[in-house]
Amino acid sequence: xxATDARLPLTGELPExxxxxxxPLVDETSLRRTDRRWTAWTLAHELPLLATxxxxxxxxxxxxxxxxxxxxxAWLIPDLYAAKGAEVLRPPRAPGAPPAGAEVRALGLLxxxxxxxxxxxxxxxxxxxxxGALGVWLVGGKGAVLVRGRGRRAQCYCVRAKGxxxxxxxxxxHLLLALRAxxxxxxxxxxxxxxxxxxxxxxxxxxxxxxxxxxAVSAARSAG
Amino acid sequence: xxxxxxxxxxxxxxxAQWSPGDGAAFERARSVMDAELARGYFAVAGGDxxxxxxxxxxxxxxxxxxxxxxxxxGG
Numbered sequence: 062x063x064a065t066d067a068r069l070p071l072t073g074e075l076p077e078x079x080x081x082x083x084x085p086l087v088d089e090t091s092l093r094r095t096d097r098r099w100t101a102w103t104l105a106h107e108l109p110l111l112a113t114x115x116x117x118x119x120x121x122x123x124x125x126x127x128x129x130x131x132x133x134x135a136w137l138i139p140d141l142y143a144a145k146g147a148e149v150l151r152p153p154r155a156p157g158a159p160p161a162g163a164e165v166r167a168l169g170l171l172x173x174x175x176x177x178x179x180x181x182x183x184x185x186x187x188x189x190x191x192x193g194a195l196g197v198w199l200v201g202g203k204g205a206v207l208v209r210g211r212g213r214r215a216q217c218y219c220v221r222a223k224g225x226x227x228x229x230x231x232x233x234x235h236l237l238l239a240l241r242a243x244x245x246x247x248x249x250x251x252x253x254x255x256x257x258x259x260x261x262x263x264x265x266x267x268x269x270x271x272x273x274x275x276x277a278v279s280a281a282r283s284a285g
Numbered sequence: 286x287x288x289x290x291x292x293x294x295x296x297x298x299x300x301a302q303w304s305p306g307d308g309a310a311f312e313r314a315r316s317v318m319d320a321e322l323a324r325g326y327f328a329v330a331g332g333d334x335x336x337x338x339x340x341x342x343x344x345x346x347x348x349x350x351x352x353x354x355x356x357x358x359g360g
Contacts, residue, residue: 075340076327077356166296203360219360226294227355234292235354238329241338252359 075239075246087248092195092207096214099256103139110135139261146217146255147265149204150188150273152229153221167230174234187229188273189237190280193244197284199277200240201270202232204251208259212278215259218251289314289344291321291353300353305346315344318351326353 078086085091114131117124171189172180179190191198196209204219222235240247255262259278263271289301300321301314318328322342330348331338344351 077358080356080358160295163294163296167292168296170290170292170297220357221360222292222355222357224294224355227292228294228296231292231294231296234352235357238338238352238354239357241331242329242340247357250357250359 075243075250077250078246081250084249087245096256106138107135142255143257143261144265146262149217149219150201150266150270153202164228164230167228171230171234174237182273182276186269186273189233190277191237191240192280192284195244197277197281198240199273200233200236202229205236208277208281212281213259215262216253217255219254220251287349289318289351311346318344321353326355328353
């Protein structure tokens with residue numbers, strides 16, 4: 062690692078913001094703008110395909126197979142985006158086995174950092190639910206999902222601790238600490254990989270991650 | 286007893302402990318933390334189980350737990 066002490070801020074903001082000086086700090090307004098942009102982008106993909114599907118059937122019933130293909134594409138494209146977003150909750154591939162007991166030690170520390178309820182979820186899913194000012198976060202080893210709009214909307218952020226040798230629970234702890242230290246900075250440093258309907262994301266998640274997402278949705282609904 | 290911990294490939298490593306009244310132990314912990322910051326680690330201070338975490342560059346004498354973490358980056 063390179064020495065970075067000179068650029069450490071005194072204000073408590075995330076030091077990693079210095080790596081992305083061109084990005085404006087994320088806030089509620091920019092999140093809403095991002096949501097609208099993704100919705101518009103999805104519609105721009107969907108509407109021509111749906112119009113094609115309908116138009117072909119009207120033109121000639123013999124074109125129904127082509128129309129069905131257009132409908133399949135209309136379904137597939139947002140699904141591909143959701144699949145990319147779901148990647149942030151999959152466990153990262155470790156290049157080598159960590160030292161014996163490392164995962165257990167890392168999990169023990171992470172368990173100390175979270176509350177009782179979050180600890181149960183952590184044990185079952187290796188994910189942490191963390192309520193924040195922008196929404197409810199579900200933190201994994203390769204990124205985090207921000208659940209907003211009373212659980213209807215999800216944004217997936219791809220972000221990870223530098224270095225490939227860390228146990229999974231340590232990776233989650235890195236992200237959790239950065240998130241707690243500066244939530245807006247965390248969302249700014251991370252790369253957005255998906256913004257859309259929570260149900261579409263849920264379909265692409267493996268079972269444990271789906272349970273984690275459901276817990277985050279419940280927390281978002283409780284928060285109002 | 287306050288603790289200075291580094292997240293690393295072993296899970297975590299406890300680097301130092303100190304009590305508010307033990308100046309020598311605190312100085313040792315501070316020197317260890319400075320060395321880790323110089324290696325590129327960042328320090329986050331907070332309490333065990335507490336949701337609050339604060340990015341720090343000086344070792345707070347009254348923090349229960351200070352954790353050294355690696356930088357994060359968008360993937």
